[in-house]
Amino acid sequence: MxxxxxxxxxxxxxxxxxxxxxxxxxxxxxxxxxxxxTPVHVDWLRFTCLLRNAPTPPVQVLFPEPVVSTLENPLSRFDEENGSYEKQRFARLMRKLTELPDSDYSPSAQAFTLAKRVCEILGDDFVVDVELRKGHDFYKHRWSIERNGVEVGWVGFLASGESPRQQAQAKTLHVNLYGSACTFARHGWRDHMADLVDDVAGVITRCDLALDFFDGLRGGMQRVKADYENGLCNVNGKRPKCNMVGDWTHGDQGKGRSFYIGSKEGGKQTNLYEKGHQLFGEKDASGWIRAELRYGNKLRVLPSDMLRRPADHFAGASEWHAALLAEANALAIPQPVPCEKQLAIQTVEAEVTRVIRWVATTAGQSLALFVKYATLDQFAAMVDGLGKPGRLRKFNNHEIASAFNAAAGRVLKGASAGHAFA
Missing domain, CATH: 1.20.5 (Single alpha-helices involved in coiled-coils or other helix-helix interfaces)
Incomplete structure (x- = not known):
């Protein structure tokens, strides 16, 4: 040839x-x-939790049996007949863990357990690679989450340096799920992942919300540029920053164009780009345009409900975002993600929401029994002298009361609809 x-x-x-x-x-x-x-897709997710809130590793991980590898029983052998593949993978994992210093063992086991929990939520196609890899983003190590042998996410643990900031990071675990993990996860993964974030008192540090116009956006990319120039993308009377990438000199014949609105530094940036060109090449004729809203936790608290109600939080970014969503024939209740001066309000609402969700999911049946059969005196005796839950002690009664009604209405309405706690 x-x-x-x-x-x-x-x-x-x-x-x-x-x-x-x-x-x-x-x-x-x-x-x-x-x-x-809903037309809004979660396309990237990152969250962090403290080690003390992470899932507890199972006994066989905390106290592993000695791992023996021989020529007759190599750890890499796949024996389909007796179903030993998972056993072999687990044995290789245990060998990796036992090679770590004692001080690293517990965080490694917790990180692996969290990674396995994430895989269970994403679906059967996802596994934790048994090879411990070098960490990213100043984490010392990472457990790689794979699909079809390709990394689609990871869980980082321990710090790569000795600075005070990195030592504080060493007390945390970090989950990073790429767009490919979110795209090929099983249906319903968002609700379950939101529950996991709540269970580990996680802090979402990034969440991308994508709205796709598969057959093209009315007016195309030139319309996006015109909308910005005409002030339609303004927020509270202020025009956000913009940045243009790609070939914009040939009008509608331009290729590979992106229009960025907002900034990463502000924790809210929207990228409108030609998704069809990205996936199918420059000869793509579909006109597929994606509006991708990228939220970060700089100046903001990103609630776990962003995973449960992505369309509402997309619409809440601005009136222009809500108008885009309406063009996709979607109904939404705009839910803004406030920044800086409203941060404390958003924080107390998030904490109250977690408490109410815990009561509804964990203690609901027992509480219902008590409310149904206990007298008022008995009920008063039970609650007399009890303080606030630990996560709410930093807020005063007025702040909690202000947040409670809205949070309870949202959580309990979702529970009655039968999907919030599925």
């Missing part, structure tokens, strides 16, 4: 692979939209 012919074949193979992958992504997104009845 001549070199030009080989080059042409490789190019054709690469193009076919790109089209196939893009088609799979589009099919998954459409299926999710039908299943969840």
């Amino acid at each position: 001549t070199r030009p012919a080989r080059s042409l074949l490789n190019k054709h193979s690469k193009t076919c692979s790109l089209v196939l992958e893009g088609s799979q992504v589009k099919a998954r997104l459409i299926a999710e939209r039908i299943e969840t009845k």
